[in-house]
Amino acid sequence: MSTTAAALPEQHATPAQGIWGWITTTDHKRIGVMYGSAAVLWFLVGGLEALLIRLQLARPGAEVVSAELYNALFTMHGTTMVFLFLMPLAAAFFNFIVPLQIGARDVAFPRLNAFSFWVFLAGGLLMNGGFLVGAAPDAGWFGYANLTSKQYSPGPAVDFWIVGLALLGVSSIAAALNFIITIINLRAPGMKLLRMPVFAWMTLVTAFLIVLAFPPFTIGVVYLLFDRFFGTQFYLPLAGGDPLLWQHLFWIFGHPEVYILVLPTMGMVSEVLPVFSRKPLFGYAVIIYSGIMIGFLGFGVWSHHMFSVGLGPVADSVFAAGTMLIAIPTGVKIFNWIATMWGGQIRFTTAMLFAIGFIAMFVIGGLSGVMHSSPPADLQQTDSYFVVAHFHYVLFGGAVLGIFSGLYYWWPKIFGRFLDERIGKWHFWLFMIGLNLTFFPMHYLGLHGMPRRVYTYPEGLGFDRMNLIATVGAFVLALGTIAFLWNVVRSRRGAPAPADPWGGATLEWSITSPPPVYNFAELPRVESRLPLWDDGVQPRTQPDHADVHVPPGSFWPVLVAAGLFVAGAGALLHSLIVVLGGLLFAVVSIYRWLFEPFEM
């Protein structure tokens, strides 16, 4: 059973060509690229929404967009950036990089992996479909009951949100299960858990968070769906229901979700810092344990999003203490990262700049987080721009900078070409300046009394100048994004990348760039956690033309996803026949999938 599988010379590895090859692919690398492309497109959509928001708020009483459209914009900006940009972009790296890092030929369930991507795409399209019919979701990314009830949101906007989220939940759970099993079970011989790269570790923790956090949220959404479609009264106070039940179910998911967004980028930064300092990661095991600790504690602190709902002093104190505890493993990580660079030979590549920027900015977001872990202080801060400032430092200063660090780091591995370093540095500095211009003044706006989610504000409250600065900052961020896009376009003509362009230590750098379809001609034997630095593993210069069996393509995953898409659209049309038709199609496709000859 556990004999090393040497190459099984059965069938020569040639991927299917053309668009059909991409649609039916089960190759984790192609699926990763598709996840990444969709995520970047949605980053642009979410960014445009942000620019419209900032234009509307640039001065008091502006009328760039209507109140109704503004509410849809901030709802979709949040939903898009969380579910359609950060999560799928992280998933892109899970897909492409994790199997390479652990020395696997693919993920544990390649067709399930393809299915996850297509359902994600279906959910994202349905969610945004609301814009086409003038009914984009407009009750906030947090969709608090009972504003989402039929009485107060009579149109289909909230239905688009529910149906989209339901599909995205299916996608996330399926993908996360796949990664848990891949990482636990498909590591190359000798790759013990404590030899695994930190990125793979953080992927594992994140996947567990997804698998455990999404179900309660799903139930919250199901209750809401029943309220809206079938007339139940889960969240209606008059019938004895409690709108707070939604908040509990949402935040039991919503707080771990923050770590679902941030932990993968902490993993990326933990890969980048050692390579460009030419020093092993300081406190490797401690960084992993603190990542696990953050994930674990993340389940016990959801009510710190609810200090203003009146849970009582005992509950408030308990959740405050729990929240403060999370600052400890987070601080430990930051000190370990700095210690990694201490005594090194730091090369300021774009990837490294983004990683350092991540640390510098995440510290700010972490400290403002500690400020509203204190319930009385939070009573002034919650639902004000102070919180907007806080989580943008965590999610933009943290997650986005971290993920771009990973992107610049792994781009040559993924595409076999370098991104331009000079344009990359423009990108970095525009992002650093832009994000501080945009989000730093928001701390003051919040403390000076500006609530969140307001489409306008009057003159005379002192909000004018800081809002204008924030809007200017948003356009600097847009410039940075343009620099990035220009870099992507140019990289098609960029310098070809060797197998190991940065002097990396982990297995993905031992194979050619881009990797061959079968990844490893022969599964590597791992003797330490830095195989390329310790074990004398040499990067390949030429791909081995080994006859390695690779999983064939399958079109059943995309058809199952299409069935679910139709079922979701049927729900929006209130057509039971379409729902049942879509589900039947999905079930038949699942059967065909199960009985399809598919050898790994």
Add this chain to the structure above:
Amino acid sequence: MSDHATTQHYTSTGLDSRKLAMWAFIGSECMLFGALISGYLVYKGRSVVGPTPEEILNIPVTTVSTFVLLSSSLFMVLALAGLVERNMAKAKLWTFMTGLGGLVFLGFQYYEFSSFVHEGLGLTTNLFASTFYTLTGTHGAHVAIGVTILLTCWVQMLRGKFGPEKAPVLEVAGLYWHFVDVIWIVIFTLIYLLT
């Protein structure tokens, strides 16, 4: 049923990936049912109109269906034992019996739901009804999926396409089936017995 079914790959833990996946999935399902059960308990006694659980829940009948479902877990063990022992007659019989147990349970649930509706407890009647039907309905859907899987395995056995080499598949299906049973014990205890 052929996803990785025939080739045994090297795995880091030595365990079948599908089995590990089912364990992880069960973890996820625990959170799902945990939320549903919490929803039921949080809303217990908050309904503003009847009928109440005390008035309507039929404990004797549900005890019988619970017994049937529990027995099917035993049948599941026998079915897997049969397949591992290469005793196909035994495997076929008990796989079928397990599925049948699930079907009987679903029949009881159909009877229960329709008599409740007849007594005036529709999905939207009150909070008790809504939380009760979503919880037990979700469980029923899980049983239905389990029955479909088991009967599919059984049909494949009859067609001679599901032999001892597929034991890991039946084992994974069994894990799922036992989980569905265990969750029912929790539901039965919290909702029917502790009213």
Add this chain to the structure above:
Amino acid sequence: MRLTLRTVLPLALLVMASCGGPFPQSSLDPRSDFASEIDSLFDGIMILATAVFIVVEVLLLVTIVRFRRREGGPEPRRIFGHTGLEIAWTMAPAFVLVLIAVPTIRSVFRTASRPAGDVLVVEAIGKQWWWEFRYPELGVVTANELHLPVNQTVEVAITSTDVIHSFWVPRLGGKRDAIGGRTNRIFFRPDSIGEYLGQCAEFCGVSHANMRFRVYVDEPGAFDAWVARQRDVPVEADSGSLAAQGKTVYSTSACIGCHTVEGVSAGAVGPNLTHFGGRRTIGSAVFDNSAEQLAAWIRNAPAMKPGVLMPPLELADDQIAALVAYLHSLQ
């Protein structure tokens, strides 16, 4: 050196952002015991956070400057960790957090309980998108403008009749959510007379941004006079006057379906207008209560406040003028 930008930038922003006042809705300018308690707690946390910020960022800067790559520099020593350091930087944040947690929990309990002594109870009821204020002990009902006596402890009992709102007057204290089926309470004692701005802080639909309100803190005498006025029936306008015509318009139009004017109508959907003439604002403290603004509001309220439930009234200009005169006569 480009790296210095990282230090200069936040400082520059700090300077830029902190000017631009005045800030009449600022939580940093507290005017009650509750708000001051929060403000001093926040100040303490802010000092600790700033210290941590400086330590970490300086350490980071020193590291990247000092250990930047130099041509022909030595290969870095391969250090994998240090147990003593790990323990030290686990304990250090824990210590700082204890310094935050102790005063925090003290404040949580201090602000949660009803203070001893005489307490004035006010009910704040959130509605899309305005506030109803009731004084159950004084028999007064009003909207969007809350009057309080200075140095008198107040209990605000907060609830909602529709979606979730949040009651927030930053200078008088922290916010509390208004949730249907629940009543939340906050307690505070305003310490200075003045006009304080409040605003709904929980997203509640289209006109969430336009759900403002004001709190007027007066000398006890002035407050008592206000209460007395609120409990009186307003003086009837002379017959034949514009206001009297306006009363006819009011009592024969759709107004009476939603609004209450004591003795005239008993609508319960919109704000109570019995003493409307004494209010300084309309549209939930968004517009001045001037004749022009009020006329525009009556003509087409949704054009001024998106989503507002009050429909455009099909009234002639002279009817509107009479209605404005009548409403302003309700002192």
